[in-house]
Amino acid sequence: MSTISRDEVARVAALARIDLRPDELDRLAGELDVIVDSVAQVSAVATPDVPATSHPLPMTNVYREDVPVPALPVADVLAAAPDAQDGRFAVPQILGEE
Amino acid sequence: MSTRTVDLVDYDDAVRRYDPVLGIEVHVELGTVTKMFCGAEVEFGGEPNTQVTPVSLGLPGALPVVNRTAVESAIKIGLALNCSIAESCRFARKNYFYPDNPKNFQTSQYDEPIAFDGYLDVELEDGTVFRVEIERAHMEEDAGKNTHVGGAGGRISGAEYSLVDYNRAGIPLVEIVTRPIEGVGERAPEIARAYVKTLRDIFRALDVSEARMERGNVRADVNLSLRATPESPLGTRTETKNVNSFRSVERAVRYEVSRQAALLDAGDAVVQETRHWHEDRGVTSSGRVKSDAEDYRYFPEPDLVPVAPARSWVESLRAAQPELPVERRRRLQGEWGYADAEMRDVVNADAIDIIEATVAAGSSPAGARKWWMGELARRAKSAEVELAELPVTPGQVAQLQGLVDSGRINDKLARQALEGVLAGEGDPEQVVVARGLEVVSDDGPLLEAIDAALAAQPDIAEKIRSGNLGPVGAIIGAVMKATRGQADAGRVRELVIERTSA
Known part of the structure; x- marks a missing residue:
């Protein structure tokens, strides 16, 4: 039974900035269905006494003291920039968003 | 950007017919030495991209580590806002694409903020206290800074390209979110x-941030909706982003009330969206349609382990909380003996700290207020x-x-001495000596000047001798002039009377 619609795949793809062709939308709707159904099976067997796990390690409070480390040299920072100007990354124009 | 004219309803009319509900999100940049998740040093005004590490740039494989001082500051803020502090909380990724966000997600907190369920009592100018309920305060990181090049005057739309500086990316932020503020x-x-x-x-009192509005250390997003009556369900809200001065907060709320009332009057719907505030024109304009939380696809940050502040740590921070501004204002007003209106002026001029320091340095409270709220306030304003x-x-x-109180100089000379201090001539004491400003306390030179003045104005001298003290001011004036203002006028008067009654 399909629970993920083609429109939902298109919407999620747009949020993730992934450009999908129509045939890919159809295929992924089916594949995502399988994934969602599989995860749902885990939910079915999970009981309230099993705490949700977001971190596999039983570890908390890993801190860093507020002490500076050397910054990267600007030349290194900009080395991977597709384009740079005045010590800054140059990026394509940003439209209407915020 | 739309340029069509927006209908507005007169503000007073709008609030007679609609009930406004506020919601305010405030971001404060913490004044830590380094960033939230890496040791890049934070300093205002550095050259572009000189305060970045692989973590600030979101380079592959870079791993974040939490700044302990930032967590401490967040707890202090939570405590000052009467919040509960989480036994355990975690970070989450808020996913969105924008060039100032190099990782394509912002590390924030979502379902487990470090502080929640608090309130803040806000004192209005007339002394009324209004309680604002706080939903949460959570930790996150700032984004980089875009500069838009080309297009019309650097605005976003019409820009040809953008330049990005990541110095600000990763600076610790605490975001404080209110519940709907009703009534x-x-x-x-x-x-x-x-x-x-x-x-x-409060941020300043806690010393967690310089909290300078003009530098964007504190930024407010103002949510506003209208409803027919206080009993009606909440209306559709707009969120006006990045309102960065107190005055703008006030103006943006007024504007949105007037704008939304006009829409509702016309039977139109308010669109749920973010809006931009335009300081120059005093208006808001439509931004993007507000994303739902699910569009951000939040999920727990796998690279950071949970923060579980020990209760002993929280309690020691609670015990060390400084006096908060409202309490301090009341205490100082009592100590200084200022009237309510005087204290209000001092508060509004942001002069409390400086007057307190002046009083601590030995000035009378009245004297400290006289200088800082008078001559010095004028100079600060003009500069x-x-x-x-x-x-x-x-x-x-x-x-x-102190020099005035001891009678060594009078107010007029003190202003000249202050002039010298401001011109870099040294301490008041040095200026008074160097410029020879001291009040002439020796009667000898005063008597000489009095005799000269009496001799120069024989008519007046005669009147005074015959017991008519009316024109004595003319003699005092002449003596003050002769001594370049350095005489004690009271003493001169006494001497003139002595001299003429002999």
């Missing part, structure tokens, strides 16, 4: 402003700087007032 009525703008200002004062930026210290002002 504000026509005072909505004033309450919004007072709330943000009270928070700013467009803060009082603290004037080239005079509280210690020097205290010394100046």
